[in-house]
Amino acid sequence: MNESRSLSPKRVVGHVLAAGVAIYFLIAAVGKIWEPRQFAMDITNYQMVPERYANLIAIFLPWWEVAGAIALVWPRARSAGFILIAGMLIMFITAVSYAALYKGLHINCGCLGKVGASSAGWKTIGIDSALLAGAVLSLVWNSQRPRGPSGIEPFRAAPAGA
Amino acid sequence: MNLTSLKMLIGILAVSSVVAAVVNVARPTPLPWIREPLPVKPPVAASSEHVASQPAKSPADVNPATPEPAKPAESGVTKEMVLSYLQNGTAHFVDAREDHEWVEGHLRGAIHIPASAIYQNIERIVHLVPPNEKVIVYCTGGQCEASHHVAEALDRDFHFSDVSIYTKGWEEIEKVEAFKPFIAKGEEQ
DSSP states (O other): OOHHHHHOHHHHHHHHHHHHHHHHHHHHHHHHHHOHHHHHHHHHHTTOSOGGGHHHHHHHHHHHHHHHHHHHTSGGGHHHHHHHHHHHHHHHHHHHIIIIIISOOOOBOOSSTTSOOOBSSHHHHHHHHHHHHHHHHHHHHHHSOOOOTTSSOOOOOOOTTO | OOHHHHHHHHHHHHHHHHHHHHHHHHSSSOOOSSOOOOOOOOOOOTTEEEOSSSOOOOHHHHOTTOSSOOOGGGOOOOHHHHHHHHHHTOSEEEEOSOHHHHHHOEETTOEEOOGGGTTTSTHHHHTTSOTTSOEEEEOSSTTOOHHHHHHHHHHHHHOOSOEEEETTHHHHHHHOGGGGGGEEOSSOO
């Protein structure tokens, strides 16, 4: 095990950020999985997708959140998890911006499902932006190659046959 | 993004989608894959909208003593009708506003189902009110959407057959003196 890899402060912070984002997404997903009808209604209220498809989103999206959260903290799937999480966060930010800020709808954000009801608005956009920033930093800091004490990347033996 | 990440992403989406579908099918009451929009509502008086499939009962049907029965064509829920229902106990009231608004004041005997947590609180009505009895939903009044959401859920998902919306809602209740004896405050349910 490379000691410099495990002790790098940025790497530690990266893991903490990834865990934080993952936990938030898991909590959010549990509420939606528990009460998909409420979530379907919340989706309908955004007036962005045809009402017919609100149930499909309510059925699948929470499980994508679960999958994204697990993948974000699983080293082999971190990049895929990041794409999934970042994609959903960008979608959420766009939806809230459009519905609450542009159209001026006073609607429940549906962000945390059963766990906590809050209005869609600037606060939601702030939380989602912070989560997006956390996910980006966790990916960047966990993807950096470890460097030696002098700041020079440690020597790695070429794989056999290279 | 490299090819491995893309393959991993597709795999994750596929597995989670299968899990989602299985969980939904395994629910006691699965969520329909397609959400069918409710039938178009019949035109009603400006003060209310009737959301149930059955036509609204006129006050005369419910309470023969009502001083000014509304005509069937004007089946909107007016303050006179609300007062009549309150006095005679012939309808159930649902307050669709949020917790802090409910605590500040609500109709005595109303059932609190905030629009932001309908399904979390739905037991408050489904175990108390037979689905064929008259239910009137109100929220703040004016442009508030909460009563529409709650009424739609009662109609669509819990098959309440006689759900109406008192559109002028709390704004009017607060202003009209005759409502004062029917107003309660605090968390009393």
